[in-house]
Amino acid sequence: MKIISVVGTRPNFVKIASFIKETSKHNDIQNILVHTGQHYDEKMSESFFRELSIPKPDINLGIGSGSHAEQTAKIMIEFEKVLLKESPDLVVVVGDVNSTLACALTASKLNVKVAHIEAGLRSFDRAMPEEINRLLVDKISDYLFITERDAEKNLLNENIEKSKIFFVGNLMIDTLLMHKEKASNLKPILNEDYAVLTLHRPSNVDSKDSLKNLLEIINEIQLKLKILWPIHPRTKQKIESFNLNINEMKNLTIIEPLGYLEFMNAVMNSKFVLTDSGGIQEETTVLNIPCITLRENTERPITCENGTNYLTGIDKEIVINTVNEIFKNNKKEYRGIELWDGKAAERIVSILKNEI
Numbered sequence: 001m002k003i004i005s006v007v008g009t010r011p012n013f014v015k016i017a018s019f020i021k022e023t024s025k026h027n028d029i030q031n032i033l034v035h036t037g038q039h040y041d042e043k044m045s046e047s048f049f050r051e052l053s054i055p056k057p058d059i060n061l062g063i064g065s066g067s068h069a070e071q072t073a074k075i076m077i078e079f080e081k082v083l084l085k086e087s088p089d090l091v092v093v094v095g096d097v098n099s100t101l102a103c104a105l106t107a108s109k110l111n112v113k114v115a116h117i118e119a120g121l122r123s124f125d126r127a128m129p130e131e132i133n134r135l136l137v138d139k140i141s142d143y144l145f146i147t148e149r150d151a152e153k154n155l156l157n158e159n160i161e162k163s164k165i166f167f168v169g170n171l172m173i174d175t176l177l178m179h180k181e182k183a184s185n186l187k188p189i190l191n192e193d194y195a196v197l198t199l200h201r202p203s204n205v206d207s208k209d210s211l212k213n214l215l216e217i218i219n220e221i222q223l224k225l226k227i228l229w230p231i232h233p234r235t236k237q238k239i240e241s242f243n244l245n246i247n248e249m250k251n252l253t254i255i256e257p258l259g260y261l262e263f264m265n266a267v268m269n270s271k272f273v274l275t276d277s278g279g280i281q282e283e284t285t286v287l288n289i290p291c292i293t294l295r296e297n298t299e300r301p302i303t304c305e306n307g308t309n310y311l312t313g314i315d316k317e318i319v320i321n322t323v324n325e326i327f328k329n330n331k332k333e334y335r336g337i338e339l340w341d342g343k344a345a346e347r348i349v350s351i352l353k354n355e356i
Contacts, residue, residue: 001356003031004082005092007057008038008075008099011172011279013048014260015094015117018174020054022345029349034082036075036099037062047259052175068098068129075102083110089356093137094118094171096130096278096299101137108140113356117171117348119144120151121278121299127203130278134299143355145348147171147282148302148337166351169344170337172279173286176264177342180287183264190253194226196266201276204294205235208242210314214294215244217316221274221323222251228266230258272326274319281309288334290326292319308332 003023007016016033023031035057049056061078063071075098083091083106091107093100094117104114119138123131138144138155146152147170155165197218205211221227231254239246246252258266264283267273272290273280281300284291285307296313303309308331312318325331339347 001029001090001352002086002088003029003090003092003352004034004086004088005031006034006036006079006099006103007094008036008063009095009097010048012094012097012099013052013054014175014279015171017052017054018171018178018342018345019092019094019117019348021178022349026349026353029353032059032086032088033057034059034061034079034103036079036103037064038071038075038097038099051260052179063099071098072102075099076106079103079106080110083107083112088112090115090352092117093141096121096133096137098129098133101133104137104140113142114140115143115145115348115352116141117145118147120146120155120165121148122151122154123297123299125297129202131299143352145344145351147340147344148300150301166347167339168347168351169339169341170282171344171348172282173340174342174344176283176286179261179264183261184268186261186265188269189255189262189266190226190228190269192226193271194228194253194269195221196270196273196275197227197229198232198273198275198277198280199229199235199294200232201295204276204314205232205238208244211235211238211242212244213316214314215239215246217314217319218252218274219249220316220320222249224323224327225271226251226253227274228270229254230256230263230266232257272323272331281307282340284308285334285337286340290331292322292326294319302337306335306337308334 023029063074090113092115093104107114116137144165145168273284274292276294281303285303291309293311310322
């Protein structure tokens with residue numbers, strides 16, 4: 001079986017790591033790794049390959065940044081050449097980024113089967129570019145591997161055939177469990193109590209009003225607790241372009257983006273995490289660290305129901321009240337999530353070998 005696995009961004013690298021490791025155990029599977037280059041610098045890309053023991057990509061499309069349309073179009077043009085040359089039996093895409101959509105669409109047009117790992121997640125917010133990507137990729141995929149039961153309901157409601165849906169667990173949690181001990185053994189970044197902050201979503205950082213409001217919330221929290229902020233390059237640029245001042249927040253420690261192991265170590269040692277990320281909601285849940293999600297919706301509701309996730313939006317009062325409850329130790333505890341056991345990659349490979 002000849003597979004092409006596609007990655008493009010930080011979350012993709014984390015999700016694909018355990019799948020690559022699992023396919024390498026099977027002599028009858030050739031797995032070609034294609035990196036679109038959507039994330040391309042050291043901290044956003046290279047370090048992840050090293051730390052997660054992902055082999056160097058067989059092919060790097062080197063696309064780089066650009067608008068959604070530019071990125072998607074460039075990836076499609078370059079990926080089509082790869083498919084015509086390699087003639088794979090299957091293209092595996094993960095998550096919900098532009099690379100996921102571009103490569104799934106290109107493969108589907110050439111009648112190459114597509115497997116979507118992390119299918120069926122829905123925020124029901126079409127203003128999110130990722131939601132459009134999810135909807136379209138799921139519609140054209142032949143195999144839909146889901147991380148939670150809600151995803152199956154979403155797909156069936158969209159008239160996707162039940163026979164295409166496979167509940168396998170969560171690759172991101174496979175990778176986390178595989179590297180948890182190694183991450184915990186690193187020297188802590190801070191030797192005092194702190195929270196971790198990540199911000200990158202367009203709805204939060206592309207609007208001056210939203211970003212200003214978030215910085216006011218952060219300012220109030222940092223008066224009580226140190227905040228460690230590995231800042232996303234795009235967010236940093238927006239703060240500068242909007243001329244917003246963060247220099248007076250003495251308890252806010254801004255650092256460059258962290259590698260996977262360093263970031264997991266920072267999360268493990270934190271009091272709580274403030275984020276607008278998707279994957280971090282899952283990682284904090286399994287690590288039993290409170291997660292305050294600065295969004296109006298989540299495509300991962302299981303992390304709120306069975307995990308440590310609080311969906312607060314960016315309402316100052318709600319966020320501060322949630323922080324105060326965590327300070328009082330009135331916090332959610334991880335109650336376990338079905339099949340988040342570190343064996344998702346094993347299940348996926350077993351199904352593919354039976355199906356193809």
